[in-house]
Amino acid sequence: MTSSDGPDGPDGPDGSSDTIAAVATGAGRAGVGIVRVSGPRVLHIADAVLGRTLSPRTATYAPFLDGDGLSLDVGIALRFVAPDSFTGEHVLELQGHGGPVVLDRVLARVLSLGARAARPGEFSERAFLNDKLDLTQAEAIADLIDSASESAARAAVRSLSGEFSADVQALVDDLVGLRVWLEAALDFSEEEIDFLADPALDARAVALLTGFDRVLARAGQGQRLRDGLTVAIAGRPNVGKSSLMNRLAGVEAAIVTDVPGTTRDVLREDIVLDGVPLRIIDTAGLRDTHDPVERIGIERARAALASADRVLLVIAADDPAPPDENWPAGLAVTRVINKRDAVGDAALQRLLDEGSPDGADLAVSAVTGQGLDALRAHLLSLAGHDAAVEGVYLARRRHLDALGEARSFTEAGLERLRSAVMPELAAEELRRAQEALNRITGRFDADDLLGAIFGSFCVGK
Numbered sequence: 001m002t003s004s005d006g007p008d009g010p011d012g013p014d015g016s017s018d019t020i021a022a023v024a025t026g027a028g029r030a031g032v033g034i035v036r037v038s039g040p041r042v043l044h045i046a047d048a049v050l051g052r053t054l055s056p057r058t059a060t061y062a063p064f065l066d067g068d069g070l071s072l073d074v075g076i077a078l079r080f081v082a083p084d085s086f087t088g089e090h091v092l093e094l095q096g097h098g099g100p101v102v103l104d105r106v107l108a109r110v111l112s113l114g115a116r117a118a119r120p121g122e123f124s125e126r127a128f129l130n131d132k133l134d135l136t137q138a139e140a141i142a143d144l145i146d147s148a149s150e151s152a153a154r155a156a157v158r159s160l161s162g163e164f165s166a167d168v169q170a171l172v173d174d175l176v177g178l179r180v181w182l183e184a185a186l187d188f189s190e191e192e193i194d195f196l197a198d199p200a201l202d203a204r205a206v207a208l209l210t211g212f213d214r215v216l217a218r219a220g221q222g223q224r225l226r227d228g229l230t231v232a233i234a235g236r237p238n239v240g241k242s243s244l245m246n247r248l249a250g251v252e253a254a255i256v257t258d259v260p261g262t263t264r265d266v267l268r269e270d271i272v273l274d275g276v277p278l279r280i281i282d283t284a285g286l287r288d289t290h291d292p293v294e295r296i297g298i299e300r301a302r303a304a305l306a307s308a309d310r311v312l313l314v315i316a317a318d319d320p321a322p323p324d325e326n327w328p329a330g331l332a333v334t335r336v337i338n339k340r341d342a343v344g345d346a347a348l349q350r351l352l353d354e355g356s357p358d359g360a361d362l363a364v365s366a367v368t369g370q371g372l373d374a375l376r377a378h379l380l381s382l383a384g385h386d387a388a389v390e391g392v393y394l395a396r397r398r399h400l401d402a403l404g405e406a407r408s409f410t411e412a413g414l415e416r417l418r419s420a421v422m423p424e425l426a427a428e429e430l431r432r433a434q435e436a437l438n439r440i441t442g443r444f445d446a447d448d449l450l451g452a453i454f455g456s457f458c459v460g461k
Contacts, residue, residue: 019045020118020126021110023103030098032075035106037115038123042090045113046079049094049106054079064094064106072105073097087123088130128442135442136164136399143226143394149275151392155222158393164222167215168403168440174208175410175434182417182427205414212407219395219403224309226394228277229383232304235314236321240338243366244314245269245282248376273376276383281308310334310382312375317363318342320351334362334378341365402436409433 019039025032037045046054050062051069056079063071075096085091094106111117119125124138140159147153158164181201233241249269267282281304305311310332315322317339337351340363352361362378364371413429416422 019115020122021107021115022118022123023107024093024123025098025103027100029100032095033098033103035094035096035103035110036118036123037092037094037110038085038087038089038118038126039115040090041114042079042092045110045115046077046092048113049109050077054092056081057084064096064109066105066109067112072109073102083130083132086132087126088132089126134162134165136168136395136440137162138442139396140164140394143396147275147394148272148277149225152225152275152394155225155392155394158391159222159395163391164219164393164395164399165441167218168437171208171211171215171406172434172437174204174211175406175430175437178204178208179427179430179434182423182430201417202414205410205417208410209407209414212403212410216400216403216407218392219399221392222395223397223400224383225276225392226396228279229309229379230279230281230307231310231312231379232281232283232308233312233314234283234305236316239314239316239319240366241314242267242282244312244336244338244364245280247366247369247372248278248280273380273383276380278379278383305331310379312336314338315351316342317348317351336375337361337363338366340370341368399440402439406433406436409436 017040019037019041021035021037024034024036043053049064050060051065052060052062054060054077058078060077062074062077064073064075064077066072073096075094078093078095080086080091082089082091094110096102096106107117121142124133124141127133128135128138137160140156144153144156144160147156178201181204233245235241245267249271269280269282271278271280283300283304311334313322313333314336315338317337320337337348340348343351348363352363362371362375364375366372409429410433413426413433416426416429
C-alpha cells in the first residue's frame with residue numbers, strides 16, 4: 001500500500017494533510033526513548049523504517065532501518081489505527097534506546113519519510129480536535145507531567161480521567177433543562193397556567209447554584225494545589241513577622257531588628273513545601289504613624305492583605321494586643337501567637353482559648369522553631385495538599401474565572417425570575433452562563449486560546 005492509498009492516504013481522519021513526529025521522552029540519557037508519529041503517512045513510514053508491515057496494536061521487536069537498510073537501533077514498534085489511538089489518527093511509536101544521538105537519528109529518518117517536527121503540545125491538540133478528550137483533560141496531561149507533589153498528581157489524574165469535565169457537563173445539563181423550562185414558559189405566557197410562578201422552577205435554580213458552589217470548592221482547592229498559595233504575614237510592629245518569614249523561607253530574607261517599623265515595604269519570598277509552591281509576603285507593621293515612608297509601606301501592606309489567599313495575623317504572646325485594623329471583607333485569617341517561649345503554658349492556653357471562632361489559631365516561636373511544623377502543615381492543608389475537600393481535581397485560574405462567571409449569570413437570572421421584571425432577560429443570563437461553562441471544556445471556536453494552552457506543552461505531547 002502506498003501513502004496515497006486507502007485510510008493511509010494524504011488526508012487523515014480529521015482532514016489533516018500532514019504527519020507529525022517528535023521524541024516523546026525527556027531530554028538526556030535513559031534506558032528507553034520513544035519517537036512518536038501521528039498522521040496519514042504512518043503506515044508508509046512504518047513499512048520503510050521496519051522493512052515490514054506491522055500488525056495493529058501488536059508490539060513487534062525489530063531493527064529500525066535507515067535509507068540504506070542499515071540498522072539505526074533495535075527496539076519495540078507499535079502501530080495504532082485511526083480512530084483508536086491517543087490522537088484519533090494513525091499513530092506509530094518506536095521504542096528504542098534512550099540515548100540522545102540514537103533518538104535524533106531515528107527521528108531524522110522519520111522526518112525524511114514525509115513527517116514534520118511536531119509543535120509543543122500538538123499530539124494532545126490533535127486528540128482534542130478529534131474528540132478524544134476535552135480541553136480540561138488535555139490541560140490535565142501537562143499538569144500531571146508538571147506535578148510537584150503526590151496530591152497534585154492525584155488531582156491531575158482525576159481531571160485527566162474526566163471527573164472535572166463530568167461535573168461541568170452536569171452543570172451544563174441542568175442549565176439546559178432550566179433554559180428549556182424558561183423558554184416554554186415565555187412561549188406560553190398567554191396561557192392561564194403561570195409556569196414562571198411554579199415553585200419547582202425556583203427550586204431547580206437554587207439546586208443549580210448549590211452545584212456551582214460544590215464544583216467551585218473542588219476546583220478552587222485544585223487551583224491552589226497547582227499554582228500554590230499566597231500567604232501574607234501581618235501584625236503590629238515587633239511581633240516577629242519578619243522572623244517568622246525567615247523561618248518559613250529558610251533564609252534571612254527579611255531584616256530583623258528591635259526597632260519598630262524596620263520593615264517598610266512589602267517583601268516577597270517564594271518557597272516550596274512538600275512540592276507545593278507558596279509565596280510568603282512580609283508586610284509593614286500595622287500602626288498609626290506620622291512617618292510618611294512608613295505610611296506608604298502600611299498602605300502597601302493593606303493592598304497585599306486584600307490580594308492574599310490567607311493572612312497570618314501575628315500576635316506577640318507577651319503583648320497580645322491585636323492591630324487596630326479594619327480588615328477587608330471576606331479575608332481568610334489564621335491567628336499566629338508568636339513568642340510562645342516568652343510566656344508560661346497557662347498564659348498561652350488562655351490566649352488560645354480567646355482565639356478565633358473557627359479555631360484557626362497556632363502558637364509558635366520564630367526564635368526556637370516551636371510550632372513551626374504545625375504551621376507548615378496548616379499551610380499545606382490550605383493549599384490542598386491533604387485533599388481536605390473530597391475529590392479535588394486540578395484546575396486552572398481560567399476554569400475558576402469561567403465557573404464564577406457562570407454562577408454570577410445564573411444567580412442574576414434567578415433574581416430576574418423572582419422579581420418577574422422582564423423575565424425574558426433571565427433566559428439571556430442563563431445562555432451566557434452556559435457559554436461560560438462551555439469555555440472550560442472547549443466547546444467553542446477560539447484558536448488563540450487553544451494555541452496558548454497547547455503551546456505550553458512539552459514536545460512529544
